[in-house]
Amino acid sequence: MTVLEDEIGALLKRAPGEPPLTLDPDAVLGTPPHRRLWLPALAAAVVVAALAVSIAVLVRHGGATHAARPTPRPTTIAQVREAKARAQVEHDLAYAALPSGAVAGTKTVHTDEEAFVVYGTQIWTVPGTLGAVSAYVAASPPAGLVRQYAGSLTLYFTCADRSIQYDFAARGSKVRVTVRVKAFWTPVRPQWSYVTQDATQVVVEIRRVGRHNLGRSTVIRRRIVTGADESSFARLVNAMRIERPDAGLCPEVPGLFDQVTFQDGARQLTVKTGQTCSGQDVVTVRGEREAVYLHDEHLDALVRQVSR
Amino acid sequence: MDEAGFREFVQTHSRDLLRTGWLLTGDWVLAEDLVQTALLHCWPKWSTVVAPEAYVRKAMLNTYLSWRRNRSASERPVPDVPEVAVDERHPEEREAVRVALTALTPRERAVVVLRYYADLSVADTAAELGIAEGSVKRHAADALAKLRVAPALTGLLSEEVSG
Numbered sequence: 001m002t003v004l005e006d007e008i009g010a011l012l013k014r015a016p017g018e019p020p021l022t023l024d025p026d027a028v029l030g031t032p033p034h035r036r037l038w039l040p041a042l043a044a045a046v047v048v049a050a051l052a053v054s055i056a057v058l059v060r061h062g063g064a065t066h067a068a069r070p071t072p073r074p075t076t077i078a079q080v081r082e083a084k085a086r087a088q089v090e091h092d093l094a095y096a097a098l099p100s101g102a103v104a105g106t107k108t109v110h111t112d113e114e115a116f117v118v119y120g121t122q123i124w125t126v127p128g129t130l131g132a133v134s135a136y137v138a139a140s141p142p143a144g145l146v147r148q149y150a151g152s153l154t155l156y157f158t159c160a161d162r163s164i165q166y167d168f169a170a171r172g173s174k175v176r177v178t179v180r181v182k183a184f185w186t187p188v189r190p191q192w193s194y195v196t197q198d199a200t201q202v203v204v205e206i207r208r209v210g211r212h213n214l215g216r217s218t219v220i221r222r223r224i225v226t227g228a229d230e231s232s233f234a235r236l237v238n239a240m241r242i243e244r245p246d247a248g249l250c251p252e253v254p255g256l257f258d259q260v261t262f263q264d265g266a267r268q269l270t271v272k273t274g275q276t277c278s279g280q281d282v283v284t285v286r287g288e289r290e291a292v293y294l295h296d297e298h299l300d301a302l303v304r305q306v307s308r
Numbered sequence: 309m310d311e312a313g314f315r316e317f318v319q320t321h322s323r324d325l326l327r328t329g330w331l332l333t334g335d336w337v338l339a340e341d342l343v344q345t346a347l348l349h350c351w352p353k354w355s356t357v358v359a360p361e362a363y364v365r366k367a368m369l370n371t372y373l374s375w376r377r378n379r380s381a382s383e384r385p386v387p388d389v390p391e392v393a394v395d396e397r398h399p400e401e402r403e404a405v406r407v408a409l410t411a412l413t414p415r416e417r418a419v420v421v422l423r424y425y426a427d428l429s430v431a432d433t434a435a436e437l438g439i440a441e442g443s444v445k446r447h448a449a450d451a452l453a454k455l456r457v458a459p460a461l462t463g464l465l466s467e468e469v470s471g
Contacts, residue, residue, distance in 0.1 A: 004452055004469040009424035011464060015405035016327040021340050023322035023347075025315040077341045080348065186337075 026087055081185035082111065082118070085161075088183040089120035092164055096179045097140035099133060102126045105176075120181040125174050133175040137166050161185075189242035195234035201226040202233060314354045318347065321361060328365060331421045332372045334406040345371050365426070366436050369418050401464060408458040415439075416451035423448055 001009075089109055105123035112119065126133050130152070137155055141147055142164050145157035155166045162183040169176045195202060202225050225233050322343070329339025346367035350357065357363045409417055415437075422433040423444070430448075434441040455461060456469060 002469075003466070004456055005424060007465050007469060008420070008452065008455055009427070011401065011405055011461070012331060012421070012425040015402045016330045017402060019323050019326035019330070019336060019339075021326060021336055023318050023326070023340070023343060025318040077338075077345070080341055080344050083348075084344070 024084075024087075026091065076188075078185075078188045081188075082113070082116075085116075085118045085183040085185040086111065088162060089118045089181050092142065092162065092181040092183070093120045093122045093179060095142075096122065096124070096164070096166075096177075096181075097137050097142065098124055098177060099126055099128060099136045101128075102177070116187050117182055117184045120179075120183075122179045122181075124177040124179065125171065126177055127174050130168050130170050130175055133177065134166070134168050137177075187242055193242075194238045197234070201230055310355050313360075314351060317360050317364075321364070324361075325364060325368065328368060328421060328425065331405075331409065331425055332368070332417060334409060342368055342371055362436060365422075369422075369437060373414055373418065404460040404464055407460040408455055411454050411458055412451050413447075416447045416454075419444055419447040420451045420455075 086109065093107060093109075102124045103126075105125060107120070107122040109118065109120040111117070128136075134152070134155065138147075138150060142157050145159045145162070145164060147155065148158045148163075149156040153168050157164045162181070165180040167178040167180070169178075325343045325346075326336070326339050329342040330336055333339050333342060343364075346364055349367050349371070350360075350364050354360075409420070412420065418437060419433060422428045422436060423430070428436065430441050430444050434444045437444070456465065
């Protein structure tokens with residue numbers, strides 16, 4: 001080894017530091033750990049219970065259930081993220097905090113790929129009173145989630161990328177608990193939302209849309225950005241990270257944004273600035289067919305850049 | 309399949325795998341995706357794996373290099389804007405190394421990580437990447453030449469090597 005090799009090696013070993021993430025084997029294995037540990041001992045009981053539940057469901061609904069199909073193994077980043085969200089939903093449903101004696105009812109899990117979210121619902125029947133059951137759940141908050149709402153019939157826990165809601169309904173001497181779980185994943189930023197490296201200029205236009213001018217706007221700035229400015233502008237847009245469509249966004253309020261359009265070769269993209277519920281700026285880049293929401297890290301610089 | 313062994317491997321090696329992923333991608337979120345994707349490929353064959361660490365690392369490198377090929381048409385690397393809490397020790401050094409590594413080609417970067425981070429020999433690096441030893445030496449030499457003069461590493465390398 002040369003001195004240079006030694007020094008590069010030392011730098012590479014120090015630079016990453018402690019990873020801020022941990023890996024969950026269950027994201028790969030796809031099932032909660034405890035259930036797997038119990039599986040050998042309880043296999044027969046689980047099979048019997050599953051058959052009993054299936055028969056009960058068939059009787060209750062008077063129809064056929066879908067046959068289980070093997071899930072294709074994820075191979076892309078987007079699929080891996082979706083699989084992790086689905087595993088999280090399965091985990092949250094399996095470990096919902098409920099008093100002993102709870103009997104599982106129907107369970108559904110489905111994915112909304114456009115909203116980057118997996119939904120899961122599981123119905124339980126629990127012996128006891130409404131007050132006792134909801135008090136038990138309130139006293140056992142899910143790890144990593146914060147209680148956002150607590151009513152007599154609903155408890156709602158949430159964090160940045162998932163949520164769990166418990167709805168309670170009295171059923172004689174028992175309580176029906178509906179557990180609703182959501183887990184989001186971060187989309188992959190599409191290629192079209194980047195300014196291409198071979199672009200030599202971008203046409204940037206800022207339109208101001210008045211509060212009551214629905215559908216109408218005024219061009220307040222238009223310039224053709226070339227050379228170093230174009231590179232700088234492209235860097236700013238390309239550095240923005242994609243956000244989930246609903247990550248803190250309020251429904252769009254017409255008339256409260258400036259619209260920046262830039263043309264990059266034959267394509268035309270629209271960068272629209274707006275505000276989130278928390279008052280933070282966000283950027284929307286809209287292509288021909290869809291919009292992506294980008295992190296606001298560089299928004300101020302972007303607007304300064306194109307407003308000069 | 310040896311699920312317990314797989315679980316234990318992920319738990320005990322996750323930090324090292326994530327660090328390797330970070331050195332390859334320069335981004336913790338992408339590093340996590342890279343490791344998870346590699347593990348997904350490895351898990352079905354786990355019972356036949358003899359050297360798990362090398363096997364998973366090889367899967368990571370294959371995944372990384374295939375990402376670089378496939379994602380050039382669908383995604384472009386962006387400067388790191390951490391979305392997660394990061395280790396605040398040596399932040400300037402981390403950023404300098406991240407920036408310096410972006411000057412390397414994917415293959416050079418993979419060679420540098422294996423040779424100087426994982427401390428593999430030229431022969432082992434060649435075996436893991438499935439290329440000739442001569443190619444490893446050439447990629448390593450090219451990478452070192454770039455890193456030696458990388459502006460981001462100014463002041464971090466001794467005058468003896470950077471001068």
